[in-house]
Amino acid sequence: xxxxxxxxxxxxxxxxxxxxxxxxxxxxxxxxxxxxxxxxxxxxxxxxxxxxxxxxxxxxxxxxxxxxxxxxxxxxxxxxxxxxxxxxxxxxxxxxxxxxxxxxxxxxxxxxxxxxxxxxxxxxxxxxxxxxxxxxxxxxxxxxxxxxxxxxxxxxxxxxxxxxxxxxxxxxxxxxxxxxxxxxxxxxxxxxxxxxxxxxxxxxxxxxxxxxxxxxxxxxxxxxxxxxxxxxxxxxxxxxxxxxxxxxxxxxxxxxxxxxxxxxxxxxxxxxxxxxxxxxxxxxxxxxxxxxxxxxxxxxxxxxxxxxxxxxxxxxxxxxxxxxxxxxxxxxxxxxxxxxxxxxxxxxxxxxxxxxxxxxxxxxxxxxxxxxxxxxxxxxxxxxxxxxxxxxxxxxxxxxxxxxxxxxxxxxxxxxxxxxxxxxxxxxxxxx
Amino acid sequence: xxxxxxxxxxxxxxxxxxxxxxxxxxxxxxxxxxxxxxxxxxxxxxxxxxxxxxxxxxxxxxxxxxxxxxxxxxxxxxxxxxxxxxxxxxxxxxxxxxxxxxxxxxxxxxxxxxxxxxxxxxxxxxxxxxxxxxxxxxxxxxxxxxxxxxxxxxxxxxxxxxxxxxxxxxxxxxxxxxxxxxxxxxxxxxxxxxxxxxxxxxxxxxxxxxxxxxxxxxxxxxxxxxxxxxxxxxxxxxxxxxxxxxxxxxxxxxxxxxxxxxx
Numbered sequence: 001x002x003x004x005x006x007x008x009x010x011x012x013x014x015x016x017x018x019x020x021x022x023x024x025x026x027x028x029x030x031x032x033x034x035x036x037x038x039x040x041x042x043x044x045x046x047x048x049x050x051x052x053x054x055x056x057x058x059x060x061x062x063x064x065x066x067x068x069x070x071x072x073x074x075x076x077x078x079x080x081x082x083x084x085x086x087x088x089x090x091x092x093x094x095x096x097x098x099x100x101x102x103x104x105x106x107x108x109x110x111x112x113x114x115x116x117x118x119x120x121x122x123x124x125x126x127x128x129x130x131x132x133x134x135x136x137x138x139x140x141x142x143x144x145x146x147x148x149x150x151x152x153x154x155x156x157x158x159x160x161x162x163x164x165x166x167x168x169x170x171x172x173x174x175x176x177x178x179x180x181x182x183x184x185x186x187x188x189x190x191x192x193x194x195x196x197x198x199x200x201x202x203x204x205x206x207x208x209x210x211x212x213x214x215x216x217x218x219x220x221x222x223x224x225x226x227x228x229x230x231x232x233x234x235x236x237x238x239x240x241x242x243x244x245x246x247x248x249x250x251x252x253x254x255x256x257x258x259x260x261x262x263x264x265x266x267x268x269x270x271x272x273x274x275x276x277x278x279x280x281x282x283x284x285x286x287x288x289x290x291x292x293x294x295x296x297x298x299x300x301x302x303x304x305x306x307x308x309x310x311x312x313x314x315x316x317x318x319x320x321x322x323x324x325x326x327x328x329x330x331x332x333x334x335x336x337x338x339x340x341x342x343x344x345x346x347x348x349x350x351x352x353x354x355x356x357x358x359x360x361x362x363x364x365x366x367x368x369x370x371x372x373x374x375x376x377x378x379x380x381x382x383x384x385x386x387x388x389x390x391x392x393x394x395x396x397x398x399x400x401x402x403x404x405x406x407x408x409x410x411x412x413x414x415x416x417x418x419x420x421x422x423x424x425x426x427x428x429x430x431x432x
Numbered sequence: 433x434x435x436x437x438x439x440x441x442x443x444x445x446x447x448x449x450x451x452x453x454x455x456x457x458x459x460x461x462x463x464x465x466x467x468x469x470x471x472x473x474x475x476x477x478x479x480x481x482x483x484x485x486x487x488x489x490x491x492x493x494x495x496x497x498x499x500x501x502x503x504x505x506x507x508x509x510x511x512x513x514x515x516x517x518x519x520x521x522x523x524x525x526x527x528x529x530x531x532x533x534x535x536x537x538x539x540x541x542x543x544x545x546x547x548x549x550x551x552x553x554x555x556x557x558x559x560x561x562x563x564x565x566x567x568x569x570x571x572x573x574x575x576x577x578x579x580x581x582x583x584x585x586x587x588x589x590x591x592x593x594x595x596x597x598x599x600x601x602x603x604x605x606x607x608x609x610x611x612x613x614x615x616x617x618x619x620x621x622x623x624x625x626x627x628x629x630x631x632x633x634x635x636x637x638x639x640x641x642x643x644x645x646x647x648x649x650x651x652x653x654x655x656x657x658x659x660x661x662x663x664x665x666x667x668x669x670x671x672x673x674x675x676x677x678x679x680x681x682x683x684x685x686x687x688x689x690x691x692x693x694x695x
Contacts, residue, residue: 038595080541135643135686144553148530155534155611163611173615174524175554175575183683191643192683193576193583196525196554204572211590215441217643231537236549238542287570289562291514295550303568420550421559423571 037286039316042430043210043269044278047124049115050265050373052360053087057118062377064359065385068405071360072247072259077229082238085247086229087261087361089114101185106147106172109181112226115264116185124268125186128220131274134189138218140209141179141194142201142225144365144419147172149230178226182266190218196365198419199328200287201225202265203368206427207285209269219274224266227365233260240295248331248362250355251340251401252390258330261361265369267376272432280376283317283412283428286310290422297335301342303424304328304416308346311414311426319347322428323410324378325400326371328418329355329387330362337396339416344398351400358388368417368425375413375429382409441589442640446598447509447627449501450668451478452656453620457504462672465652478621482513482564490547491560492526494606497623498557499564502602509627511598513565516627517591518558518600520573521584523660524616525554527608535610557604578648579683581624581664586688588628589641598629605660619658624668637671638693646689648681 049057053071054064064071072085095110096102116122129137154167162168171177179194195201195208202225209221227233237243237260244257269282288310290303297304312319325347328339336355343353356374363370378384384406393401412430450458454471463469478500479488488496498520506513524530529552536544553559555573562571570591576583581603588599604623608616632638651665663681667690670678674694679687 040594148534151530151612151615152534152537154615155538158538158611161611163615168615170615173612174577176523176577176580179576189684191583191586192579193574193587195572195574197558197571197573198553198555207570208572208574208587208590211587211594215586215590215593217441217586217590231541232533232544232549232552235537235541235544236533236546236552239544239546239549241546287572289558289568289571291562291566291568293563294553294556294559295546306568419555420553421555421571422562423555423558423573 037310037313040210040214040284040314042272042281042283043213044272044275045267045280045282045376046270046275046278047121047268048266048373048376049119049121050263050370051089051115051118052263052363052370053089053261054359056114058377061373062381062383065374065377066383068388070247070358070388078231078234082234083245084243085259087259087363088229089262103169104171104181106150107228108147108149108178108226111228111262111264112178112181113185115226115266121266122186125188125222128268128270129187132219134187136190136219137188138190138209138212138221139179139183139188139192140205140221140223141182142205142365142368143178143194143196143227144198144201145227145230145232146175147177148232149228152231182222186222188222197423198421199364199367200417200419200423200425201365201368203415203417203425203427204287206282207287207425210282210285213271220268220270222266222268225366225369226264227363228262229260233364242332244331247389248357249390250329250331250357250387251336251394251397253392253394255331255333255336258332258357259361261363263360263363263366263370265366265373279432280379281430281432283430284311284315286314286426288424290424292422295420297338297418298422299338301338303422304339304342304418305345307424307426311428315428317412317428321412322347322351322414324375324384324413325351325353326375326415327353327355328416329357331357337394340397340401343400347400349399352384352402352406353400354386354402356385358390371415372427375415378410378413379429379431382407441593442638443589443592443628444631444633445626445637445639446511446629447505448671449504449625451497451500452622455655461655461668464655465669465672492529492551492556493621494522494526494604495557495560497621498602498604499561501623501625502561502600505600505625505627511627514567516567516598516600517569517596518561518571519584519588520558521580521603523575523577523580523605524618526556526606527612527616527618531609531612576683578663578681581661582680582682582688592628592630598627601626601628603661603664618660620656622656622659622661624664635695640691642689643682643686644689645685646679646687648687649679
C-alpha cells in the first residue's frame with residue numbers, strides 16, 4: 001500500500017503494517033453528517049505560559065519567534081546516535097522537584113514543574129483556587145508519552161526481571177501521572193484527567209475544559225500539556241521513516257520528515273465574569289476523526305477540514321475573520337500537503353498561516369498548548385510567525401502558507417493539532 | 433455537580449456492552465450476577481465483528497475488548513456507530529505494547545516495530561473504532577487512574593449538555609506483563625461501554641450524576657478482579673441489580689454519585 005500524493009511517498013506500508021482503511025459493517029451508514037454546532041460562550045484565558053527549546057516562559061517564545069531563532073540542535077539526547085535534530089529543553093537534568101513531590105521525579109515532571117514556575121502561572125492558579133475553591137478548579141492535561149522515559153530507564157536496569165527500587169514508583173508509570181502531578185503541584189482539586197490522543201492531546205484539553213465549565217462541573221480549569229524526549233518517540237517515529245536528518249522544513253517542496261521536540265505549557269480558563277481583567281478568549285473548538293488510518297492522514301484532509309469548520313461554527317465566525325492560523329505543519333510530506341489543501345478549501349488567500357515546528361520541533365502531546373500560546377502571542381502582539389527553515393514553497397500548497405513573519409494586529413487566531421488515529425482538533429482564540 | 437451547577441448532568445442509557453474473561457456479553461454478566469450462570473472458560477479473546485479477521489489477529493487485545501463492548505452497546509441502542517461521538521477511558525492503554533517497546537528500546541532500539549509504535553498511542557482503541565465504523569465524529573481517549581470511567585462519564589454528559597444527541601463511553605484495561613505488573617498492576621481483559629443519550633425515554637434507565645466526598649462502591653467479586661478498570665463495574669452491578677444508586681471513584685476523596693431511575 002502506498003500512502004501519499006503527487007511526488008511524495010509518505011510511508012511504504014506492507015500488509016502487515018496494521019490498521020489501514022478497513023471500513024466495518026457500519027461504515028456505509030453515512031459518516032458525513034454535516035457540522036451542526038452552535039456558538040459557545042467565550043471563556044477567559046486568565047493566565048498562560050509555555051516552555052520549549054526556545055526557552056522558558058512567554059518572553060523567550062516571543063523573542064525566538066520574532067528573531068527567527070530556531071531552538072533545534074543536533075540530537076545530543078540519545079547517545080546511541082540517531083542522526084536527527086531535536087528541540088531539547090535545557091537544564092532539565094539539573095531541575096529538582098520540591099521535597100514534597102520528589103517521589104514523582106521524571107524528566108516529564110521536571111519539565112512540568114519548570115514550566116509551572118514561568119510567567120507567574122502557579123501563583124495565578126493559586127489565586128483561582130482561592131477564588132473558586134480547590135474542588136471547583138479542574139485539571140485537564142494532555143500528553144502522548146507522559147513519563148514513559150522512566151519506564152524505559154527501568155527496562156535498561158532490570159534486576160532479576162524487576163524494576164530497580166528507585167524506579168519502582170507506581171505514580172510515574174501511568175499516562176495519568178501528568179494530570180495527578182499537576183493537580184498536586186497546583187493545589188487544584190476538581191475533576192482531574194489526562195487526555196492522551198497523541199499529537200492533538202493538549203489542544204483537546206481546551207475542548208474538554210470548556211465543556212466541563214459550560215456544564216457547571218467546574219468554575220475554572222488548568223489546561224495544558226507536557227511531553228519530553230524519550231526513546232519511544234525517537235525510535236518509533238524513526239521506524240515509521242518520518243524523522244528528517246535535517247532541521248524540519250514544513251511546507252518546503254523538499255521536506256522529508258519532522259524534528260522531534262519537548263515542551264510544556266499551561267493556560268488557566270474561567271468564565272469571563274470571573275476574570276474581568278483577562279484580555280484573551282477561547283472562542284471555539286472543533287474535534288473530528290479521519291476514520292482513515294492509524295498513522296497517515298486522510299488523503300483529502302476531510303477530518304482536518306471538519307475540525308476547522310466546527311471550531312469556526314462554535315466561535316460564531318466566518319473563515320475570513322481569522323487573522324493567523326498556527327498550522328499543525330509537522331514537515332512530513334503527507335501531513336503538510338493534506339493540511340494545506342484543507343486550509344485552502346476553508347480560508348481565503350489572504351490568511352496568514354504558518355508552522356512553528358521549525359522553531360520548537362514537533363512537541364507531540366505538548367504541541368496543542370505550545371502552539372495555542374503562539375496564537376495568543378499573535379493576538380497580543382500582532383506577531384504572526386511564518387515558517388522557519390523552509391525556502392522553496394511546495395506548489396501543492398496554497399497561498400495561505402507563509403514562510404516570512406508578519407507584524408499586524410489581528411482579532412482572531414486559530415490553532416490546528418492532528419494526531420495518530422486520525423484525531424483532529426482546531427481551536428479559535430480571540431481578544432476581549 | 434454542586435448547588436452552583438448550571439445544568440443538571442443527566443442522560444438516558446440506551447445501550448450497554450460488556451466483555452470480560454469468561455463473560456461474553458452483558459446478558460452473561462447479568463446472569464452470572466444473578467447466580468443463574470457461571471463464567472465460561474471458553475470465552476478468552478473478544479472478536480469484534482467490525483474488524484476483519486486479519487485486523488483482529490493483529491490488533492492489541494485492549495483494542496479488541498474496547499471495540500467488542502462498544503459495538504454491543506451501539507447494537508443495543510440501535511444507533512449507527514458512525515453517528516456517535518466517543519469517549520475511551522483506560523488506565524494504562526495496552527501494557528503489552530509498552531512492555532514490547534521498552535524491552536526493544538533497551539536491547540535494540542532500531543528494531544522498534546512501526547506498527548507496534550502506532551498501536552502504542554493511548555487513543556489506539558479510539559482510532560481503530562473510528563476507522564472500523566467510519567465515524568468522523570469527535571473521539572477522545574483519557575486516563576485518570578481509578579477515576580477514569582467517572583471522568584469519561586463526566587465528559588460524555590458534558591457533551592450531551594453541549595448539544596450532542598448521543599455519546600459512546602467505553603472503559604477498558606488489559607493485563608500487565610512482566611516487570612510492569614509491579615508498577616502498573618492490572619489483570620485480565622475487561623471492557624464495558626454505554627451509549628448515553630439526551631433526555632429520557634420510556635423503558636430506558638435514566639441516570640443523574642453529582643459529585644461529593646465519599647467512598648466508592650466496591651464491585652462484586654468474580655468478574656474483572658484485579659483489572660485496572662474494575663471500579664467501573666460498580667455501575668454495571670447497579671444496572672444489573674436494578675439498584676437506585678452507585679458511587680464511582682472520581683479522584684482524591686471524591687466520588688460521582690450516579691442515581692439510577694428505572695422506568
